[in-house]
Amino acid sequence: MAARTENRRATLRDIARIAGVTPMTVSRVINEAGYVSRETREKVRAAADALDYRPNLLARSLRTRRTKTVGVLLADIANPFTAQLAHGMRQVLDPRGYTAFICLSENSAAHEQSSMKALYQHRVDGLIVATRATLPGNESLLFMADHHLPIVQIGNRELNHPHIDRVTADHWKGGCQATEHLISLGHTEIGFVGVSLLNGSGLQRFQGFLDAMRQHSLPVREEWILGPGQDPVPGYSTQLVGYEGLSRLLAMKKRPTALFARNDMTALGIIQAARDRGLRIPGDLAIVGFDDVPLAALTSPPLTTVQQPIEEQGRRAAEILLARVESSEELPRQEIVMDCSLVIRESTVGPAINQESH
Amino acid sequence: MAARTENRRATLRDIARIAGVTPMTVSRVINEAGYVSRETREKVRAAADALDYRPNLLARSLRTRRTKTVGVLLADIANPFTAQLAHGMRQVLDPRGYTAFICLSENSAAHEQSSMKALYQHRVDGLIVATRATLPGNESLLFMADHHLPIVQIGNRELNHPHIDRVTADHWKGGCQATEHLISLGHTEIGFVGVSLLNGSGLQRFQGFLDAMRQHSLPVREEWILGPGQDPVPGYSTQLVGYEGLSRLLAMKKRPTALFARNDMTALGIIQAARDRGLRIPGDLAIVGFDDVPLAALTSPPLTTVQQPIEEQGRRAAEILLARVESSEELPRQEIVMDCSLVIRESTVGPAINQESH
DNA sequence: AAGGGGCATGTTATCGTTAACCGTGAATCC
DNA sequence: GGATTCACGGTTAACGATAACATGCCCCTT
Numbered sequence: 001m002a003a004r005t006e007n008r009r010a011t012l013r014d015i016a017r018i019a020g021v022t023p024m025t026v027s028r029v030i031n032e033a034g035y036v037s038r039e040t041r042e043k044v045r046a047a048a049d050a051l052d053y054r055p056n057l058l059a060r061s062l063r064t065r066r067t068k069t070v071g072v073l074l075a076d077i078a079n080p081f082t083a084q085l086a087h088g089m090r091q092v093l094d095p096r097g098y099t100a101f102i103c104l105s106e107n108s109a110a111h112e113q114s115s116m117k118a119l120y121q122h123r124v125d126g127l128i129v130a131t132r133a134t135l136p137g138n139e140s141l142l143f144m145a146d147h148h149l150p151i152v153q154i155g156n157r158e159l160n161h162p163h164i165d166r167v168t169a170d171h172w173k174g175g176c177q178a179t180e181h182l183i184s185l186g187h188t189e190i191g192f193v194g195v196s197l198l199n200g201s202g203l204q205r206f207q208g209f210l211d212a213m214r215q216h217s218l219p220v221r222e223e224w225i226l227g228p229g230q231d232p233v234p235g236y237s238t239q240l241v242g243y244e245g246l247s248r249l250l251a252m253k254k255r256p257t258a259l260f261a262r263n264d265m266t267a268l269g270i271i272q273a274a275r276d277r278g279l280r281i282p283g284d285l286a287i288v289g290f291d292d293v294p295l296a297a298l299t300s301p302p303l304t305t306v307q308q309p310i311e312e313q314g315r316r317a318a319e320i321l322l323a324r325v326e327s328s329e330e331l332p333r334q335e336i337v338m339d340c341s342l343v344i345r346e347s348t349v350g351p352a353i354n355q356e357s358h
Numbered sequence: 359m360a361a362r363t364e365n366r367r368a369t370l371r372d373i374a375r376i377a378g379v380t381p382m383t384v385s386r387v388i389n390e391a392g393y394v395s396r397e398t399r400e401k402v403r404a405a406a407d408a409l410d411y412r413p414n415l416l417a418r419s420l421r422t423r424r425t426k427t428v429g430v431l432l433a434d435i436a437n438p439f440t441a442q443l444a445h446g447m448r449q450v451l452d453p454r455g456y457t458a459f460i461c462l463s464e465n466s467a468a469h470e471q472s473s474m475k476a477l478y479q480h481r482v483d484g485l486i487v488a489t490r491a492t493l494p495g496n497e498s499l500l501f502m503a504d505h506h507l508p509i510v511q512i513g514n515r516e517l518n519h520p521h522i523d524r525v526t527a528d529h530w531k532g533g534c535q536a537t538e539h540l541i542s543l544g545h546t547e548i549g550f551v552g553v554s555l556l557n558g559s560g561l562q563r564f565q566g567f568l569d570a571m572r573q574h575s576l577p578v579r580e581e582w583i584l585g586p587g588q589d590p591v592p593g594y595s596t597q598l599v600g601y602e603g604l605s606r607l608l609a610m611k612k613r614p615t616a617l618f619a620r621n622d623m624t625a626l627g628i629i630q631a632a633r634d635r636g637l638r639i640p641g642d643l644a645i646v647g648f649d650d651v652p653l654a655a656l657t658s659p660p661l662t663t664v665q666q667p668i669e670e671q672g673r674r675a676a677e678i679l680l681a682r683v684e685s686s687e688e689l690p691r692q693e694i695v696m697d698c699s700l701v702i703r704e705s706t707v708g709p710a711i712n713q714e715s716h
Numbered sequence: 717a718a719g720g721g722g723c724a725t726g727t728t729a730t731c732g733t734t735a736a737c738c739g740t741g742a743a744t745c746c
Numbered sequence: 747g748g749a750t751t752c753a754c755g756g757t758t759a760a761c762g763a764t765a766a767c768a769t770g771c772c773c774c775t776t
Contacts, residue, residue: 009505011732022756027734035754052501057479058425059732062416062761069480074435077444077460083436086462090469099476102435102460104444111448118457121415122427143410147367239656275633276658298597298627300634369762380726385764393724417762420731 010051018047030055061123070321071119072102073112075131080293081310085130085154088314096322098125109134116140126150126321133157133200150324152317156200165324165334167317169308171201171290174340175208176215178260178288178306181342183216186350187258187286191224193245193270194238194262202262205290209260224249224256242269250277257351258286264293267303271347286348301346309338368409376405388413419481428679429477430460431470433489438651439668443488443512446672454680456483467492474498484508484679491515491558508682510675514558523682523692525675527666529559529648532698533566534573536618536646536664539700541574544708545616545644549582551603551628552596552620560620563648567618582607582614600627608635615709616644622651625661629705644706659704667696 012023012030019026021040028034029044030053036044061067070093074082086102093100101124103115113136119127120140127149129141138159145151145161152165159166182190192209196202213220226245242261246269249255261267267289274281281287281301289296292307320334370381370388377384379398386392387402388411394402405411419425428451432440444460451458461477463470471494477485478498485507487499496517503509503519510523517524540548550567554560571578584603600619604627607613619625625647632639639645639659647654650665678692 012734013732023732024734024757025755028755031734033734035752037754040755054475054479056420056481056732058416058420058481059761060734062414062420062763063732063734065761067416067480076441077435078438078441080436083434086435087464090462090464094469094472099473099480100461102462103458104448104460106445106448111452114452115457117412121412122425122457123414123416239653272658295597298601298630300630370764371762381762382727382764383725386725389764391764393722395724398724414762417731418764420733420762421764423731 009056010048010053011056012053014051015044015047015053018050019043067123067125068098069122069124070098070100070318070325071122071124071127072100073105073115073119073127073129073131074102075105075107077104080295081291081308082130084310085314085317088311089128089318090314091311092315092318092322098322105131105137107132109136112137113140116144120144120149124149126152126325128152128154128317128321129157130154132198150321152321152324154313154317156204162333163324163330165317165320165336167313167320167336167338168201169313169338169340171204171308171340172208172211174290174306174308175205175260176212177208177340177342178205178290179209179212180216181304181344182258182260182286182288182348183212183218185258185286185348187256188218189221189224189254189256189351190218190258190260191221191226191249191256192260192262193226194241194266195225195227196262199262205262221256223252238263238265239269239272242266242271243273244269246270246273246277246279250279256285258348259288261287261289264289264291264296264303264305267305267347268295268299271299271301271303282347282349283352286351288348292343296343297345299347304345304348305343306340307343308340313338367414368406368411369414370411372409373402373405373411376408377401425481425483426456427480427482428456428458428676428683429474429480429482429485430458431463431473431477431485431487431489432460433463433465435462438653439649439666440488442668443672443675446669447486447676448672449669450673450676450680456680463489463495465490467494470495471498474502478502478507482507484510484683486510486512486675486679487515488512490556508679510679510682512671512675514562520691521682521688523675523678523694525671525678525694525696527559527671527696527698529562529666529698530566530569532648532664532666533563533618534570535566535698535700536563536648537567537570538574539662539702540616540618540644540646540706541570541576543616543644543706545614546576547579547582547612547614547709548576548616548618549579549584549607549614550618550620551584552599552624553583553585554620557620563620579614581610596621596623597627597630600624600629601631602627604628604631604635604637608637614643616706617646619645619647622647622649622654622661622663625663625705626653626657629657629659629661640705640707641710644709646706650701654701655703657705662703662706663701664698665701666698671696 012026015026016023026044028036029041089100103119105112105115112131141151142161145163154167192206195206228241261270267287270287271281279285289303289305292305296303296305316336324331370384373384374381384402386394387399447458461473463473470489499509500519503521512525550564553564586599619628625645628645629639637643647661647663650663654661654663674694682689
């Protein structure tokens with residue numbers, strides 16, 4: 001066991017002195033690089049163990065110009081999406097000896113800005129960005145990319161820089177799939193809850209909905225397209241959008257037989273409101289969500305939803321990033337768009353009129 | 359705008375050459391330390407701007423032995439608790455010029471271990487740990503503390519090291535408060551859902567429950583103390599504990615009039631199960647949760663729960679840490695235990711027999 | 717006029733590590 | 747047997763910044 005009284009942390013020099021060699025030789029032993037005889041290697045190892053040596057990564061990085069570190073910029077930490085993303089990245093980074101340092105933007109442009117700056121100045125080898133687009137954020141990213149920092153962005157930023165790769169899911173196609181699922185069940189009167197002009201991927205889902213409807217020559221009723229009631233609320237309160245959305249729908253004289261919710265939390269809000277109003281799901285109203293959050297399988301009824309391959313996005317982002325980090329040449333820009341997949345549970349059946357034929 | 363073709367990042371030396379001074383003078387300008395005439399200061403500033411200079415923090419830190427960086431070790435990122443904690447810490451760290459680098463243990467001892475090592479070797483100035491206790495984790499913490507790394511732990515680790523401070527909430531007292539609230543409403547038959555021997559704070563809440571019951575000379579029925587049904591499940595699935603718990607209770611011939619759930623997610627599971635079984639809340643069954651997650655206000659009925667001052671814990675932890683980081687002497691160990699507060703919403707009223715008297 | 721103190725810079729050494737190079741001897745080759 | 751290779755490990759000079767000290771100058775005191 002290490003003595004509990006060491007003061008200054010041990011350095012290569014200390015070990016060298018004890019082992020009777022030069023610091024360079026110790027370095028070779030520590031890094032398992034270059035030629036060192038068995039004998040001296042063991043002597044050095046022993047000395048290093050005795051002093052509980054841990055390399056000073058600042059010094060090493062200063063010299064090697066590598067920190068073996070990846071910055072990860074996340075928006076909101078209290079978010080299953082984010083967690084899975086981080087998990088996927090780690091699966092790639094860990095075995096290759098990289099550490100992920102996570103910074104949070106907390107959905108604030110200022111915080112995002114300062115986090116980027118901090119990561120950049122601390123010389124991370126690469127950056128994975130999964131926050132929503134902001135103007136200053138984009139500028140910083142371009143600046144850093146110009147200065148040859150490898151960057152991968154996950155999501156919907158429009159960054160046309162030859163060195164900024166991108167990984168995202170095909171939200172448009174996912175939106176189509178969800179809509180077509182409802183149509184294939186016989187629904188023709190379908191509404192959309194949670195349109196928002198701010199959110200890129202949300203917008204794409206909505207576009208997928210519209211295109212699928214048009215494809216099947218189904219009319220889209222404008223009053224069945226519901227946005228947030230008031231000012232947008234952060235985090236979990238998207239539930240409210242769903243809750244209020246359904247309430248507004250019920251006040252109309254004609255209402256849809258199925259709803260496509262922009263995301264699962266919105267769908268959960270709808271379910272809650274439906275229950276409060278005595279509406280049966282899926283009997284009276286079919287619902288599809290988006291994201292497949294862990295909660296989605298636990299609601300009653302369990303939610304039919306569209307699953308993004310989140311972990312996989314994290315893994316791919318990390319892989320692409322490391323490829324760029326470790327390559328000596330400049331690689332061509334990569335853009336990876338991954339397919340979503342429909343997860344059919346119990347919140348969708350055909351409309352009441354067809355259902356009876358079952 | 360910066361030229362988009364810079365290759366090597368600018369250094370003090372580059373600026374010095376352009377401004378016609380020595381690097382040391384540039385350093386003084388950048389750090390606003392020491393005497394520099396107005397004239398040269400402006401010359402240097404101009405040169406620095408022209409080159410888009412950003413200091414190399416690795417080099418600076420190597421020399422100053424300060425990274426202006428704090429490591430934050432979190433268990434699970436998809437967790438409102440964690441998010442608020444991080445938010446609180448940032449409120450203190452940011453204005454004082456520190457950056458928080460977050461690492462995740464993902465509830466794995468191995469990951470925790472490697473994260474600690476990475477943070478230590480990258481020479482963070484201090485460490486805030488909010489993961490659950492593990493044996494190797496505790497050993498690492500003691501090792502690092504011995505080597506004079508300031509550490510603050512949030513939660514229930516038993517670390518008796520003179521340099522490891524601690525911030526936590528009084529879960530025992532919170533458990534008392536919740537229980538006494540139910541008792542004061544007239545309940546005498548109260549159950550507890552979600553006991554677990556693994557979770558320190560959960561155990562304290564349970565202990566608070568027991569002590570409050572004893573205090574009021576109320577019997578505790580052993581069969582109303584429910585743990586997880588099967589193997590413990592991570593993350594949001596604690597809902598299941600609640601769901602299954604209530605199901606098991608309903609199979610008994612006599613059931614309690616009120617339940618205290620170890621945490622809000624468990625309480626939500628109970629509410630869901632109650633609704634599925636046609637039980638009215640709070641009429642047939644009163645429920646108290648713990649944590650006051652954002653969702654708790656949005657359930658129907660909104661959940662009565664115990665609120666921990668989470669952000670405040672984050673702030674205090676950061677403050678104590680920085681105090682230690684920036685102090686030249688060794689400070690005495692601090693242990694801060696913060697009070698919880700009961701948030702009364704609509705999931706609790708008196709038992710049915712009393713309720714009619716309203 | 718000598719001394720002291722604040723201002724404004726430069727010089728030097730160093731933080732801990734590694735890249736690049738060099739020297740020595742022993743083994744291997746044709 | 748001379749040239750070539752290889753194993754081993756030392757030397758030197760950075761990486762980019764700053765601490766500590768030194769230097770020179772001007773102004774003010776007494």
